[in-house]
Amino acid sequence: MRFCEDDLIANFFLPLAGPAALGLKDDTALMTARPYPLAVTADMLVAGVHFFADDPPELIAQKALRVNLSDLAAKGAVPVGFLLSIALPMDWTNDWLGRFAGGLAQDAQEFATPLIGGDTSSTPGPLTIAITALGDAPRFIARSGAALGDDIYVSGPIGDAALGLKLRQDPARFEQISMQAREAILARYLLPHPRLDLRGVLRGFATAAMDISDGLIGDLAKLTRASGVSAEVAIADIPFSAAAKQALSLDPSLLETVLTGGDDYEILFTCGQGFTPPPGISRIGQITAGSGAPLFKDASGGACVFPSGSYRHF
Amino acid sequence: MRFCEDDLIANFFLPLAGPAALGLKDDTALMTARPYPLAVTADMLVAGVHFFADDPPELIAQKALRVNLSDLAAKGAVPVGFLLSIALPMDWTNDWLGRFAGGLAQDAQEFATPLIGGDTSSTPGPLTIAITALGDAPRFIARSGAALGDDIYVSGPIGDAALGLKLRQDPARFEQISMQAREAILARYLLPHPRLDLRGVLRGFATAAMDISDGLIGDLAKLTRASGVSAEVAIADIPFSAAAKQALSLDPSLLETVLTGGDDYEILFTCGQGFTPPPGISRIGQITAGSGAPLFKDASGGACVFPSGSYRHF
Numbered sequence: 001m002r003f004c005e006d007d008l009i010a011n012f013f014l015p016l017a018g019p020a021a022l023g024l025k026d027d028t029a030l031m032t033a034r035p036y037p038l039a040v041t042a043d044m045l046v047a048g049v050h051f052f053a054d055d056p057p058e059l060i061a062q063k064a065l066r067v068n069l070s071d072l073a074a075k076g077a078v079p080v081g082f083l084l085s086i087a088l089p090m091d092w093t094n095d096w097l098g099r100f101a102g103g104l105a106q107d108a109q110e111f112a113t114p115l116i117g118g119d120t121s122s123t124p125g126p127l128t129i130a131i132t133a134l135g136d137a138p139r140f141i142a143r144s145g146a147a148l149g150d151d152i153y154v155s156g157p158i159g160d161a162a163l164g165l166k167l168r169q170d171p172a173r174f175e176q177i178s179m180q181a182r183e184a185i186l187a188r189y190l191l192p193h194p195r196l197d198l199r200g201v202l203r204g205f206a207t208a209a210m211d212i213s214d215g216l217i218g219d220l221a222k223l224t225r226a227s228g229v230s231a232e233v234a235i236a237d238i239p240f241s242a243a244a245k246q247a248l249s250l251d252p253s254l255l256e257t258v259l260t261g262g263d264d265y266e267i268l269f270t271c272g273q274g275f276t277p278p279p280g281i282s283r284i285g286q287i288t289a290g291s292g293a294p295l296f297k298d299a300s301g302g303a304c305v306f307p308s309g310s311y312r313h314f
Numbered sequence: 315m316r317f318c319e320d321d322l323i324a325n326f327f328l329p330l331a332g333p334a335a336l337g338l339k340d341d342t343a344l345m346t347a348r349p350y351p352l353a354v355t356a357d358m359l360v361a362g363v364h365f366f367a368d369d370p371p372e373l374i375a376q377k378a379l380r381v382n383l384s385d386l387a388a389k390g391a392v393p394v395g396f397l398l399s400i401a402l403p404m405d406w407t408n409d410w411l412g413r414f415a416g417g418l419a420q421d422a423q424e425f426a427t428p429l430i431g432g433d434t435s436s437t438p439g440p441l442t443i444a445i446t447a448l449g450d451a452p453r454f455i456a457r458s459g460a461a462l463g464d465d466i467y468v469s470g471p472i473g474d475a476a477l478g479l480k481l482r483q484d485p486a487r488f489e490q491i492s493m494q495a496r497e498a499i500l501a502r503y504l505l506p507h508p509r510l511d512l513r514g515v516l517r518g519f520a521t522a523a524m525d526i527s528d529g530l531i532g533d534l535a536k537l538t539r540a541s542g543v544s545a546e547v548a549i550a551d552i553p554f555s556a557a558a559k560q561a562l563s564l565d566p567s568l569l570e571t572v573l574t575g576g577d578d579y580e581i582l583f584t585c586g587q588g589f590t591p592p593p594g595i596s597r598i599g600q601i602t603a604g605s606g607a608p609l610f611k612d613a614s615g616g617a618c619v620f621p622s623g624s625y626r627h628f
Contacts, residue, residue: 020354022456025540027524028355028385030454033348040334041342042446044399044433071342085358085444119358125439130358130399132446140344142336210341226339 002094005120012101018114020081029116039077039137043067047126057096058103059190065107068133069194070265074211076202077135081116085130087123139203146208146227150270150287153277155195157241158216162261164189176250181243192265202269209269215260219268220294231294233285316408319434326415332428334395343430353391353451357381361440371410372417373504379421382447383508384579388525390516391449395430399444401437453517460522460541464584464601467591469509471555472530476575478503490564495557506579516583523583529574533582534608545608547599
């Protein structure tokens with residue numbers, strides 16, 4: 001027999017709850033007054049849109065939380081808690097929900113971000129997860145601060161998750177790449193790694209920052225638009241994983257997927273001249289004047305234009 | 315042609331945004347450090363579960379926000395902003411979303427509660443709305459503070475919204491009641507009125523408080539359980555509207571709907587002896603010792619037992 005709402009909360013979600021949750025008895029959390037401004041972000045994930053309904057429930061839960069933590073990471077914020085609203089489809093089971101909550105509990109601990117509240121509902125539609133995460137933001141890094149001449153950086157390899165999604169949608173296209181590379185890109189699609197480790201670098205040096213969730217090309221365009229500038233990026237300087245390099249060498253047309261696909265959850269940021277990036281951080285280009293979409297240049301110096309994020313090579 | 319996500323945000327949601335939204339450009343809001351502890355609440359509404367998909371979009375939007383404001387009101391908190399995550403079904407139109415955002419804008423202004431962030435998505439399922447609301451809570455009133463001998467109060471008439479829902483599900487049962495009464499209960503179902511006006515009373519005198527969203531009987535049981543006490547309520551002292559009185563006199567079996575149905579969004583609270591309630595606030599009973607479900611007594615003093623919120627008369 002499935003749990004009723006009260007039992008469900010007591011059994012699955014109470015173990016994740018922090019002090020602000022007040023035992024999840026009040027429908028309202030109570031956070032102590034914070035010493036800093038508060039960064040607040042919300043992301044909604046829908047089965048069949050943002051993940052596959054039959055993905056492991058632990059990973060669905062962790063992805064739903066981590067995309068929010070990634071937003072906080074990009075702002076240099078430290079997560080302090082989250083609220084989970086979940087609409088369960090008609091066929092949910094105690095076992096499924098136990099695994100979902102177990103995955104979430106593991107992340108709540110790993111990221112020191114307790115559950116503080118939320119809501120549960122049923123839905124005649126697909127599983128829908130809405131998380132709101134809160135974080136202390138002593139120095140919030142907006143998207144709008146990039147200035148002419150700033151260098152543009154990314155915090156890690158681009159495109160693995162988009163390749164992982166493409167592999168699930170069109171496995172035939174990836175038959176030539178190694179099992180190890182396939183596993184690597186699938187794992188990156190399933191589970192983002194929010195770059196909370198970068199807060200020192202971002203707070204200390206970044207003029208603008210955002211996480212890359214909708215593809216490097218589209219997201220850089222958002223950053224430059226918010227900042228009232230443009231940009232030039234050398235595709236040869238964009239870091240790719242060994243798996244992505246292998247996929248690209250076998251099928252160069254995957255470059256479009258790599259640069260415009262989503263789910264990277266690395267940080268895209270800009271810094272003034274003279275910043276020395278720590279290991280793992282790659283300079284990919286520079287902020288330029290103007291208001292056009294960023295220019296992405298190939299190895300021969302030719303310009304690749306990607307209007308509204310979609311790939312078109314001239 | 316329907317708006318893309320960026321245009322949709324710029325056209326419909328930017329007009330509702332407060333300073334903390336940073337122009338809705340950052341995927342993350344930034345609230346200034348608050349002087350008080352922060353009350354945070356989240357509620358998710360699903361079409362076909364919490365409202366009818368063909369209800370006026372303005373009212374769907376306002377209900378989704380107001381159920382959250384009602385949670386804050388019950389804690390004596392002052393709303394300062396909200397985040398909206400919305401999953402739109404495949405057939406949404408600009409007109410529908412314009413009306414939805416218009417209703418929300420009206421409430422954001424009326425309740426001085428700007429939009430500060432959120433997320434938009436598509437869904438193959440029903441319209442799903444997840445709102446998180448934040449409020450300053452100088453004195454948070456938990457559910458768990460009710461003490462032996464405290465009086466139990468409700469802030470207004472009980473059961474109208476539940477009757478309104480019943481009328482929509484089973485119109486034949488309401489043929490005898492007046493048009494005016496029908497309109498009154500339908501309106502109460504469609505649009506809650508969060509009791510933010512009660513914060514002075516609650517902060518000054520309440521020992522425990524919650525909003526009544528799942529029916530008086532079930533919600534009082536939650537309050538007494540959280541407080542480790544029980545209660546006695548005189549059904550004759552529960553305030554009913556003229557419309558509810560009319561419905562009950564024509565069909566006394568509707569008492570079950572009135573006391574166990576949801577969507578009242580009045581405040582249920584307890585106070586120590588000696589509190590003089592302002593006009594409109596009704597004393598309905600008293601906190602007693604024990605851990606059993608609250609006793610509801612009829613006019614003759616007979617006990618009506620409502621195990622787990624469902625009505626059974628002895």
